[in-house]
Amino acid sequence: MGKLDLNKKQKKDSLLNTAFDLFITQGINKTTISDIVKNAGVAKGTFYLYFKDKYDIRNKLISHKSSQLFSKAHNAVLANKIEKFDDSIIFIVDYVIDELNKNKSLLTFLSKNLSWGVFKKALINPALDSDVNFYEIYLNMIENSKCVFIEPEIMLFLILELVGSTCYSSILYNEPVEISVLKPHLYDTIRNIIKSHQKPEDES
Amino acid sequence: MGKLDLNKKQKKDSLLNTAFDLFITQGINKTTISDIVKNAGVAKGTFYLYFKDKYDIRNKLISHKSSQLFSKAHNAVLANKIEKFDDSIIFIVDYVIDELNKNKSLLTFLSKNLSWGVFKKALINPALDSDVNFYEIYLNMIENSKCVFIEPEIMLFLILELVGSTCYSSILYNEPVEISVLKPHLYDTIRNIIKSHQKPEDES
Amino acid sequence: MGKLDLNKKQKKDSLLNTAFDLFITQGINKTTISDIVKNAGVAKGTFYLYFKDKYDIRNKLISHKSSQLFSKAHNAVLANKIEKFDDSIIFIVDYVIDELNKNKSLLTFLSKNLSWGVFKKALINPALDSDVNFYEIYLNMIENSKCVFIEPEIMLFLILELVGSTCYSSILYNEPVEISVLKPHLYDTIRNIIKSHQKPEDES
Amino acid sequence: MGKLDLNKKQKKDSLLNTAFDLFITQGINKTTISDIVKNAGVAKGTFYLYFKDKYDIRNKLISHKSSQLFSKAHNAVLANKIEKFDDSIIFIVDYVIDELNKNKSLLTFLSKNLSWGVFKKALINPALDSDVNFYEIYLNMIENSKCVFIEPEIMLFLILELVGSTCYSSILYNEPVEISVLKPHLYDTIRNIIKSHQKPEDES
DNA sequence: TATGAATGAGGGTTCATTCAT
DNA sequence: CATGAATGAACCCTCATTCAT
DSSP: OOHHHHHHHHHHHHHHHHHHHHHHHHOTTTOOHHHHHHHHTSOHHHHHHHOSSHHHHHHHHHHHHHHHHHHHHHHHHHHTTOOSHHHHHHHHHHHHHHHHHHOHHHHHHHHHHOOHHHHIIIIISOOSTTOOOHHHHHHHHHHHSSOOBSSHHHHHHHHHHHHHHHHHHHHHHOOSSOHHHHHHHHHHHHHHHHHHTBOOOOOO | OOHHHHHHHHHHHHHHHHHHHHHHHHOSTTOOHHHHHHHHTOOHHHHHHHOSSHHHHHHHHHHHHHHHHHHHHHHHHHHTTOOSHHHHHHHHHHHHHHHHHHOHHHHHHHHHHOOHHHHIIIIISOOSTTOOOHHHHHHHHHHHSSOOBSSHHHHHHHHHHHHHHHHHHHHHHOOSSOHHHHHHHHHHHHHHHHHHHBOOOOOO | OOHHHHHHHHHHHHHHHHHHHHHHHHOTTTOOHHHHHHHHTSOHHHHHHHOSSHHHHHHHHHHHHHHHHHHHHHHHHHHTTOOSHHHHHHHHHHHHHHHHHHOHHHHHHHHHHOOHHHHIIIIISOOSTTOOOHHHHHHHHHHHSSOOBSSHHHHHHHHHHHHHHHHHHHHHHOOSSOHHHHHHHHHHHHHHHHHHTBOOOOOO | OOHHHHHHHHHHHHHHHHHHHHHHHHOSTTOOHHHHHHHHTOOHHHHHHHOSSHHHHHHHHHHHHHHHHHHHHHHHHHHTTOOSHHHHHHHHHHHHHHHHHHOHHHHHHHHHHOOHHHHIIIIISOOSTTOOOHHHHHHHHHHHSSOOBSSHHHHHHHHHHHHHHHHHHHHHHOOSSOHHHHHHHHHHHHHHHHHHHBOOOOOO
């Protein structure tokens, strides 16, 4: 990568980082492009060299940040040598919840903007260069388990939406209960969702 | 109610109705107060006699519209003489889903703004005059069933968040599957949630 | 007219006058709406209460200014009791040329934007309240003369375009000759145009 | 011409052609230098190696395009062996009108920017290499005719301005009449202009 | 000669809010 | 209570121009 390309990447990264910081501290609606460029230390026009508008940079951030999160979670699964499928899922969920609990701003940012549609774009068809394809990882996890599942996509969908929406309220507002109280109920429900999508093991 | 009070109520109602129409047709961000007052046929200043700002009128609408929805659903439960608790819950969910499927704009409006926090304000502490206290109804339903539940609030929370977030994606975008395909999975999960919160019947 | 209406008219007039001054001193392209409102002493938003954009106010000015000009010219015809048709036309043209020669900024403004199309809108269907319908006056002048003309509209068109385009160059740049030198050639041509559209007098 | 020079000429020509296309399709005001270089396939900076700004390239195009037009018209005069002076003028005017009628974009471009001043620069002192000096041709035509004219420059001026301004309206908007209806009136007027500038033939 | 990333002043426009009527 | 003209800060975005490569 030449000096020029490096400089370009630095500018773009600076914009992304600054935008993220502003989005989580003062919200997207209240963050202006003027704010972003001022804090990033670039000229206004430069923003438009890299992004279409505020929502373009937001979408790229969602993709990137959620990819990072799931990537870390999956690495932890590997590092801890979790074997069984349902344990892995619970582990990932628990890991993600703990991360979001530590980083509430990230939770605000992601949950307010996340949805299955964005999630698919973000994780299944990663937009950014280095981003990971989490759905593929998920399918591999299923394959490596000895079980067979019906409608694995719906199963993932149910789990993701349930976790995403309940965490938001519980972590940020302790409503209806704080996250530690919610967890057992949540994991119980997740195990039930997995169980009910599992084809009866065909033993012989 | 005097003639003047009636006139006042008409103006306020006109603003509420107009705002709702605009919110669901062009989104909240793109709806201006000018739009609202122009379509409502009142002067700009009048808006500020009744509401603080755009978000004030939005919150009142969320409360009102979700209250209406659950109220209708509950009446249908009574009319259909559903007896068992879990059947009632499924019936209500199914009723609400069908309503939202028929009225996608309402779904967009509610789901984009709904959360357990707002829901509580809306349904548990109804803001508007005629609005119904759904949480009380829910507790009555539990009481009338012969069962005992642990943490009924968490149970309701889990169900509401699960239904809310999955429906949004499924009804509006058929993602990951269309609502008719999703329903059995959803209801299965809901029954599991209920079952796992049910205290072992204490027979004697 | 109430106090409020009067105030409104003052604001609009102030904008029109200021815009005209700026248009003729620094050109339309280089005049910004910020300039106009700043000099008019009103807020930026006020501009948009009365005009759509810069071109809207320009068109209204063209109509108004050319109406004024022709109105003055025609009044001079009456005051000087010019009788014959061709003399009246020459008188009007001469009057207008002298006015434009005295007020070169007005010439710049009008000629750069005038065309038969705009002229028709401006003079034949006067947009502003008090503006005069010059085309009707022209037809009256024909009627009052004892002559009959074929295609009087084309005749007027030829004269107007000829005068408009030659004056611009001659008055502003003395190109190819100064206006006093041009005049006899021009009036000669105009008389020829009139003569060749005149039906042979039917004497008896 | 060396390879490098050829390359240079290609870049300049590409810019000229692209600019012309954009000027006539979307207007000068709405054409940006970015547009031009993007479509021409050269870098932004390259533009400034050949032209001062947008108006510089516009002026060069006006010169070139009008030179081309009159050159073609004059060649047609020669090819058709038109002998008499006034017939030649009418022929040229007619040829030019027909060309502009076939190529309305060119008419828009030229008429919106043409004036005697620009015309002189363009035709009398041709800017571009290959461009023809039409005024010299005109003077030759006069010389070859056996007639003597007073103020031939004014005569040409009157004709050009008359034709230019009336055609614009007639061809583009059919106002006040379509060009075929206008033509006889126009040519009649032109013949009158010529006749009135002709010195009484000095017979002996 | 040629490039094109970077600039940043300044353009048009919107709109929540006020306040004299 | 009701009005709606007026405000003006703040927004997004463009684009001519430069200059290090």
